[in-house]
Structure formats: C-alpha cells, structure tokens
Amino acid sequence: MTDPSHREFLTAVHRGDAESVKRLLPRGANPGAREESSGLTALMIAAGRGDAPLVRLLLDAGADLHTADSRGGATALHKAVQGGDPATVRILLEAGAFVDSVAATTGHTPLMDALWYKWPEVAAVLLERGAGLNLSTHYGFSMREHFEYELKVNTRGKDELLAAERLLAARTAADSATAEAQQLMAAVVTGEIGTVQRLLAEGAEVDARYPVVNGFNDAHTPLLVACRDGHREIARELLGAGADVNATEPTFGAVPLHKAVYNGHAAITALLVAAPGIDLDFQGITNGYTPLHDALWHGYEECARILLDAGARHDLVGHDGKLPADIAREGLGADHPLTRVLTTR
Incomplete structure (x- = not known):
C-alpha cells in the first residue's frame, strides 16, 4: 500500500508546488521518490515539466540525477530535454549529469532527443557542453542518420530542425578546427619529441583537451595520451612544462x-610516481x-x-x-x- 505522504509529495511535484515540497522534505519525504505508474522519479517529473527551480530544490535535497526511469531507462536529463527548457537542462548538466547519457531501451542520448523533439535551443546547450555527434541508437541509426530521417519525415517544425542542422554543422566545423589547431596533441600521438619540445617552447597549451569526436582521444590531455601510448620522453617534457599529473579523462x-x-609502461610509471602532487591512489x-x-x-x-x-x-x-x-x-x-x-x- 502506498504511503499517503509519498503520494502527497509526488502530487506536489506534479503541480510544481515548491512550497509544499519544501514543507514535506523536512518531514521525511524522499527526494528520490519514484512514481509507480510512470516509473519516473520526482526529479524526472520536475525536469520534464521544465521546472528549473523545483529541479534545483530536489537536487539540493539529494535527488539522484543519474537514476534511470524504470520503464524506458532514461535519465532526468533526457526528461528535461524532452520538456524543452534550456535552463533546466543547464542546471542538470552543472550538477554533473552526463551529457551523453544513453537511454537503456532506445540508445538515445539527450542530443538525439533534443533533435527528435525539435528543440534547437536545448540542442545548443548540449552541443556547448560537448555532446557526442557520432553515437548510435540501439536500433541502428547513427545520430546523423537519425537526424536526416527526421528531416525527411517531419512536415511540422521544419524551421526548428533546420536551425538544429546549422548548429550541428557549426559544431562539426569547430571540432575540426580545434583538432587541426592542436599541433601538440598531434605530435604526442605520433611520438615526435622534437616537435613537442618546440611547441612547448613556443607556448603551446600543455593541458589542452582534444575535442569530443567519439574517438580514442576524446577530452584527453597530451599527458594522458603520452602515458597511454608509451611516450616516456614526451611525458617527461609535458610534466616539465607543468602538465596536470592528475588530469582525468x-x-x-x-x-x-x-x-x-x-598498458604496462613501467618507465612512465616510475616517472609519474615521482611527480609532485601525484595521487597514487585515484x-x-x-x-x-x-x-x-x-x-x-x-x-x-x-x-x-x-x-x-x-x-x-x-x-x-x-x-x-x-x-x-x-x-x-x-x-x-x-x-x-x-x-x-x-x-x-
């Protein structure tokens, strides 16, 4: 039997009644409460409604933004995207929501949903945060194929789809330009120690991250790549130039x-453990x-x-x-x- 206070809390969330939510939380209402009929949590309900203040309130109360709904396997970020409110999407991303969260049933990322629901402003937020452009659904469409299909079959919202298409093209061009400009990363990948030394001497950004193109180096720093690929002398040069020894990918x-x-690079391991500030136990x-x-x-x-x-x-x-x-x-x-x-x- 469902606890009446549970129903009262979820009803307040559905109504966007922040005052009632504030009153019920200190009395034991669970910020992670899940609605049995829909499989949605309170956070998902608020996110889908585009209720940014209520989403923030629930997050502050401890609601889990990574939890998936029990029917479709989507996250609160998916629901916010479907609701079309950029502010809610931003709040969830700033709280740590994974920009490329994948819904268990469809394989949809939030960006795919933004395109599907024809929300170019939401797509713009996701693209700014590095959403992947080369991911695929569980039913065999890549993100780009999915979008091309939408362009063909939709007769409504064409302007929004075309606006999103321009955003995708701009992001693709920006990624290409960023990759081409990262000569330091290119030299690290190919193991060109002399080029690495020259570029560092010329002031190349030592911790510049590679763009997210759904590849092996996505958001990696040059040091991460050098350590992975076994370039010991390059790793030494990067550390000497102040590279972040604890940078995460x-x-x-x-x-x-x-x-x-x-990857069994013992010499690089010895180099790293001696680096100032190293976290041996990350x-x-x-x-x-x-x-x-x-x-x-x-x-x-x-x-x-x-x-x-x-x-x-x-x-x-x-x-x-x-x-x-x-x-x-x-x-x-x-x-x-x-x-x-x-x-x-």
Missing part, C-alpha cells in the same frame, strides 16, 4: 597513472580501481612494485569489492611473491 575517469600501468569512476588494481589486473608486476615502493595504498576496494591482493591472487596466484606481499601488509 571522461570515459573511464582515469588519470595518467592508470593509463601507464594499464579510483576511476568506471570500476573504482586504483592504478595498483589496474597494474595487477593486467599482470604488470614491475608497475605494481613501483607503485608499492612509492607508497600506494593496498587497502582500497574496487566497485567489485576486490582489494589489490584479491586481483593479484586471481591473476598471479596465491603463492606468487607479490600476492604474499599484498596479503601480509
């Missing part, structure tokens, strides 16, 4: 140290693994030993509940010296 939430150990957002977890996961003993000698913690657990010792036991065996070291510490 958005896909896995990894830092340069993760990139180095994951846990990635995807699986909660530290660099030590990653090194052991892939069997790179030398990287693991470098981390341990530098003081890396061995008591942190990943999202799977595993300690580094558990990873070592599974991959290296219970009798391996490194496993014994981790088990006895």
Whole structure:
C-alpha cells in the first residue's frame, strides 16, 4: 500500500508546488521518490515539466540525477530535454549529469532527443557542453542518420530542425578546427619529441583537451595520451612544462597513472610516481580501481612494485569489492611473491 505522504509529495511535484515540497522534505519525504505508474522519479517529473527551480530544490535535497526511469531507462536529463527548457537542462548538466547519457531501451542520448523533439535551443546547450555527434541508437541509426530521417519525415517544425542542422554543422566545423589547431596533441600521438619540445617552447597549451569526436582521444590531455601510448620522453617534457599529473579523462575517469600501468609502461610509471602532487591512489569512476588494481589486473608486476615502493595504498576496494591482493591472487596466484606481499601488509 502506498504511503499517503509519498503520494502527497509526488502530487506536489506534479503541480510544481515548491512550497509544499519544501514543507514535506523536512518531514521525511524522499527526494528520490519514484512514481509507480510512470516509473519516473520526482526529479524526472520536475525536469520534464521544465521546472528549473523545483529541479534545483530536489537536487539540493539529494535527488539522484543519474537514476534511470524504470520503464524506458532514461535519465532526468533526457526528461528535461524532452520538456524543452534550456535552463533546466543547464542546471542538470552543472550538477554533473552526463551529457551523453544513453537511454537503456532506445540508445538515445539527450542530443538525439533534443533533435527528435525539435528543440534547437536545448540542442545548443548540449552541443556547448560537448555532446557526442557520432553515437548510435540501439536500433541502428547513427545520430546523423537519425537526424536526416527526421528531416525527411517531419512536415511540422521544419524551421526548428533546420536551425538544429546549422548548429550541428557549426559544431562539426569547430571540432575540426580545434583538432587541426592542436599541433601538440598531434605530435604526442605520433611520438615526435622534437616537435613537442618546440611547441612547448613556443607556448603551446600543455593541458589542452582534444575535442569530443567519439574517438580514442576524446577530452584527453597530451599527458594522458603520452602515458597511454608509451611516450616516456614526451611525458617527461609535458610534466616539465607543468602538465596536470592528475588530469582525468571522461570515459573511464582515469588519470595518467592508470593509463601507464594499464598498458604496462613501467618507465612512465616510475616517472609519474615521482611527480609532485601525484595521487597514487585515484579510483576511476568506471570500476573504482586504483592504478595498483589496474597494474595487477593486467599482470604488470614491475608497475605494481613501483607503485608499492612509492607508497600506494593496498587497502582500497574496487566497485567489485576486490582489494589489490584479491586481483593479484586471481591473476598471479596465491603463492606468487607479490600476492604474499599484498596479503601480509
């Protein structure tokens, strides 16, 4: 049986009755309450209505913006986009909503929904925040194919679709120009140490991030790429120029140290652990693994030993509940010296 206060709270959210919501929250109303009939949470309801003040109120009360609806698998950001209010979309993005959240049933990103619902102003906000242009739905359409289909079949809202098309073209051109201008990243990718040195001497931005084009280097800094690809001397040059040793990339939430150990680059690992300000124990957002977890996961003993000698913690657990010792036991065996070291510490 549904709690009457639960119904009262959701009814207030539906009505946009902020005063009642404010009154009910201190009395125990759950900011994450979900409506059984629709599968939507209170935050999704407010977001879909385009009620920006109420969305902010619910977020401040602890509503989870990453939760998906229980029927379509969409997030509050999807609902805000469908509602067409740019201010609500901005609030959710500023609160940490993932701009390329994928609905479980359709594979739609918020940008796809913005185009589908013909909201060019909302599309503009998402494009400003780096929404991906080269993603695909679960039913086989790429974002661009989806948009071309909409242009063909829609007789209403054509002007809005054409406005969105101009925005997409502008973003594509801007991404191309940014990529072409990032000579430092290009030199890092190809391993041209001399060019890297020259560009840094000329004042190239050492932590410039690559545009989001749904590729391997999306939003990476040059140091992240150098550490991933094994360019030790380039990594040294970048660190010397002040590169952020703890910069994260958005896909896995990894830092340069993760990139180095994951690929077994022991020399780069040694370089990084000696860098001022290095976070030896940063846990990635995807699986909660530290660099030590990653090194052991892939069997790179030398990287693991470098981390341990530098003081890396061995008591942190990943999202799977595993300690580094558990990873070592599974991959290296219970009798391996490194496993014994981790088990006895």
